Amino acid sequence: MSTRDDKGWFAIREPLSQSKQQILVLLSFLGPILTWCIVSYTPFIWHPDIRLDISAQRQGVSTVFTAGDHLTKSYYQEFEQFIRDENVLILEQQSGKAEAPKNLSKVRRDNIKILRQLTPIATKQGWLPKDEKIPDEDLIALWEAIATKPGGFEKLNALTDENITVIENNWNLLNRHYQETGSLKMVSVPLQKLVPQGVPVNPVYLPAPHEVLQKGWYEFTKKPENDKPSMWSRLRHSVRIVFTGFLLSCLVGVPLGILCGTYDFFSKLFEPFIDFFRYLPAPSFSTLLVAIFLAHDAPKIALVFVGTFFQLVLVVSKTTTLLDKSLLEAALTLGAKPKSLMTRVIVPGILPNLYNDLRILLGWSWTWLVIAELIGVKSGLTEFIETQGRWRNFDSVFPVIFTIGFIGFFTDQILAQLRGLFFPWTGEKVSFILRKWIDFYHWLTGGRVNVTNNQHLQGSQ
Amino acid sequence: MTSIDLPDYKRQSSDVASRFEELKNRPVKLEVKNLQKIFQSKQGPVQALKDINFKTHRREFLSVIGPSGCGKSTLIRILAGLEIPTSGDVLLEGTAVKGPGPDRGMVFQGYTLFPWLTVKKNVMFGLTIAGNSETKAESEAMQWIELVGLKKFADSYPSQLSGGMKQRVAIARALANQPRVLLMDEPFGALDAQTRAHMQSYLLEIWRNIDITIIFITHDLDEAVYLSDRVLVLKANPGEVQEMIEVPVARPRDPDQFLEPEFLATKRHLEHLIHPPSKQQKSPMPITRMTEVGDNVE
Ligand SMILES: Nc1ncnc2c1ncn2[C@@H]1O[C@H](COP(=O)(O)OP(=O)(O)OP(=O)(O)O)[C@@H](O)[C@H]1O
Ligand SMILES: [Mg+2]
Numbered sequence: 182m183s184t185r186d187d188k189g190w191f192a193i194r195e196p197l198s199q200s201k202q203q204i205l206v207l208l209s210f211l212g213p214i215l216t217w218c219i220v221s222y223t224p225f226i227w228h229p230d231i232r233l234d235i236s237a238q239r240q241g242v243s244t245v246f247t248a249g250d251h252l253t254k255s256y257y258q259e260f261e262q263f264i265r266d267e268n269v270l271i272l273e274q275q276s277g278k279a280e281a282p283k284n285l286s287k288v289r290r291d292n293i294k295i296l297r298q299l300t301p302i303a304t305k306q307g308w309l310p311k312d313e314k315i316p317d318e319d320l321i322a323l324w325e326a327i328a329t330k331p332g333g334f335e336k337l338n339a340l341t342d343e344n345i346t347v348i349e350n351n352w353n354l355l356n357r358h359y360q361e362t363g364s365l366k367m368v369s370v371p372l373q374k375l376v377p378q379g380v381p382v383n384p385v386y387l388p389a390p391h392e393v394l395q396k397g398w399y400e401f402t403k404k405p406e407n408d409k410p411s412m413w414s415r416l417r418h419s420v421r422i423v424f425t426g427f428l429l430s431c432l433v434g435v436p437l438g439i440l441c442g443t444y445d446f447f448s449k450l451f452e453p454f455i456d457f458f459r460y461l462p463a464p465s466f467s468t469l470l471v472a473i474f475l476a477h478d479a480p481k482i483a484l485v486f487v488g489t490f491f492q493l494v495l496v497v498s499k500t501t502t503l504l505d506k507s508l509l510e511a512a513l514t515l516g517a518k519p520k521s522l523m524t525r526v527i528v529p530g531i532l533p534n535l536y537n538d539l540r541i542l543l544g545w546s547w548t549w550l551v552i553a554e555l556i557g558v559k560s561g562l563t564e565f566i567e568t569q570g571r572w573r574n575f576d577s578v579f580p581v582i583f584t585i586g587f588i589g590f591f592t593d594q595i596l597a598q599l600r601g602l603f604f605p606w607t608g609e610k611v612s613f614i615l616r617k618w619i620d621f622y623h624w625l626t627g628g629r630v631n632v633t634n635n636q637h638l639q640g641s642q
Numbered sequence: 643m644t645s646i647d648l649p650d651y652k653r654q655s656s657d658v659a660s661r662f663e664e665l666k667n668r669p670v671k672l673e674v675k676n677l678q679k680i681f682q683s684k685q686g687p688v689q690a691l692k693d694i695n696f697k698t699h700r701r702e703f704l705s706v707i708g709p710s711g712c713g714k715s716t717l718i719r720i721l722a723g724l725e726i727p728t729s730g731d732v733l734l735e736g737t738a739v740k741g742p743g744p745d746r747g748m749v750f751q752g753y754t755l756f757p758w759l760t761v762k763k764n765v766m767f768g769l770t771i772a773g774n775s776e777t778k779a780e781s782e783a784m785q786w787i788e789l790v791g792l793k794k795f796a797d798s799y800p801s802q803l804s805g806g807m808k809q810r811v812a813i814a815r816a817l818a819n820q821p822r823v824l825l826m827d828e829p830f831g832a833l834d835a836q837t838r839a840h841m842q843s844y845l846l847e848i849w850r851n852i853d854i855t856i857i858f859i860t861h862d863l864d865e866a867v868y869l870s871d872r873v874l875v876l877k878a879n880p881g882e883v884q885e886m887i888e889v890p891v892a893r894p895r896d897p898d899q900f901l902e903p904e905f906l907a908t909k910r911h912l913e914h915l916i917h918p919p920s921k922q923q924k925s926p927m928p929i930t931r932m933t934e935v936g937d938n939v940e
Contacts, residue, residue, distance in 0.1 A: 510722075513742035516819060518771075
């Protein structure tokens with residue numbers, strides 16, 4: 182479907198056709214998302230960890246793994262081997278070839294633990310009810326059911342043959358003991374351990390997309406617990422800090438920047454120091470800011486301010502100096518007094534570039550959010566990210582990180598779209614969607630549509 | 643060019659001579675006295691202008707030509723008050739010029755329209771600065787816009803106009819202040835030949851109809867001869883007056899006159915002043931011939 186003027190995909194400094202651009206824009210988002218899906222959902226790609234379904238407790242080792250824990254593949258294999266070796270020894274003890282342990286009550290306690298190792302996989306598979314304390318009798322009944330397999334075929338699929346053998350052997354032992362004494366609990370011969378079983382998974386820090394989506398939905402819709410703020414109020418708090426800090430630095434920085442760009446006096450008086458100060462890392466002022474501003478949000482807002490203000494002054498000053506000087510001269514020859522140049526020429530002239538500068542600096546101030554919310558009393562989204570991250574609940578962390586990204590991205594996109602509307606004279610296109618919205622608005626209010634459709638008019642001379 | 647017998651550029655027909663007589667009797671608008679400008683650059687002082695003296699009379703059309711870098715722009719910027727002379731004076735109707743002001747309109751080569759204002763608002767700029775009410779400024783601006791033939795584009799932004807249209811707006815904007823002198827620094831330099839011809843006719847038309855004295859910088863000799871009453875020729879390093887020429891071409895002007903003997907004579911004289919024949923002697927070209935002999939294009 183290539184037309185004659187189609188320049189292909191790789192023309193140097195030529196814009197791509199509309200459709201090609203759209204494809205690439207789509208790809209730039211789809212690419213990372215697809216990679217994430219592939220890495221998460223294809224078991225043979227990457228998956229460096231094993232998530233335990235059945236765990237085991239090693240003799241004389243104090244570290245305890247429970248079902249759900251992630252182990253690296255190599256350690257998992259070691260772990261399996263240790264348990265197998267222990268089982269060999271236990272078999273010898275059972276048959277009297279090796280000396281059985283003397284501490285009978287410990288043997289009994291260990292045996293109960295072995296029985297309970299089956300609980301997580303059983304509740305996960307739905308063999309036992311979830312979220313309930315399971316009595317040992319039910320557990321023993323499950324062992325019996327698996328060992329004697331009355332129609333329990335689907336249960337056998339979830340267990341390795343090795344473990345089924347262990348279960349059968351143990352059940353035989355328990356059953357014999359029961360026949361002899363009438364009690365299951367009293368068995369004082371060491372039982373064989375269930376060999377650890379697990380599935381290959383990605384590391385905890387990379388939860389799968391659906392997990393992130395589910396958790397995100399859950400976190401944003403759940404009722405806040407006791408004194409904890411809801412996710413939305415956290416979000417409002419974060420947005421407020423960013424915007425307040427940004428607006429304050431605009432309030433001071435924009436006039437100062439314009440002054441510096443207009444009068445060499447102010448430029449030489451302020452810019453050298455500002456230029457130096459902006460290299461001082463803003464986070465290093467955090468404790469200082471807390472000492473100065475004390476109260477909850479004030480030091481946080483101050484940090485966003487410190488982080489953006491100095492850049493802003495320099496950028497605005499630069500933008501102001503870039504205004505074509507001949508416009509000022511033209512205004513002078515038209516009778517403008519030097520004092521009125523500021524309001525009549527400089528400010529209106531730099532406005533569209535200033536608008537872009539502020540857009541970029543708003544993005545910049547978002548980057549200070551996390552550090553700002555960490556100082557003093559932790560707050561907002563960052564506090565959530567911090568706590569959940571520490572518990573390694575990364576499936577809760579990702580939705581929040583993405584939310585921050587979305588807000589920043591979409592505010593910027595919306596502001597970029599509005600630019601054509603605010604400054605029709607720049608000749609920038611007002612996007613189709615925005616134009617439709619405006620048409621719709623005018624239709625609603627019965628007003629006249631007045632979006633300039635800028636064309637280059639070639640009039641007669 | 644085969645040499646044709648051209649008359650002396652100083653010979654004027656009786657009509658032309660009497661016109662100049664009349665012109666010299668009109669009051670002096672602008673007088674430049676012993677003007678000198680030295681720029682202090684990093685490489686040391688640069689003498690851009692030296693001993694410039696001339697007068698223009700009311701409703702005169704004066705062109706300034708000269709080789710590139712001879713100080714034409716510097717001169718006109720001093721006249722506008724945008725540059726301060728190192729020594730000497732500029733007198734507008736007898737009073738010294740002390741900086742830019744609405745009594746001297748200026749049209750720059752780059753269009754310098756305010757891009758954020760519509761055509762109408764651009765033309766209204768000077769009028770509102772002068773303290774006219776919005777409605778008065780608007781109705782006056784519309785008259786000037788009509789004069790330059792852009793009524794249809796009154797509400798367009800400069801970015802929507804072609805180069806010629808922009809320059810017409812710039813002229814209307816300068817004229818709206820009713821200046822006594824209109825200073826133009828290569829105003830049509832960026833336009834294509836056809837548009838430039840149109841703009842020249844426009845300018846003559848405007849000049850005929852309103853009371854304005856024009857000082858016009860150009861590097862186009864045809865343009866200088868076609869438009870002007872007199873042509874001030876500068877020479878470079880330092881910028882000095884070489885000659886003030888009275889153009890012997892009759893008015894009203896029209897493009898057919900480009901081929902009249904007086905026109906050609908004046909043009910040839912200007913040509914000689916700006917590119918002296920001695921310097922045009924051919925020097926051997928330091929270029930290796932890369933085509934085969936016998937492939938001579940001439
Ligand atoms: N601000 C300045 N500082 C130093 N030197 C300058 C400055 N402005 C102009 N000059 C010098 O003065 C001389 C005259 O410059 P000017 O721009 O007036 O020439 P011009 O005749 O208008 O040239 P062109 O035909 O190329 O427009 C040049 O040698 C230039 O380098
Ligand atoms: Mg020049």
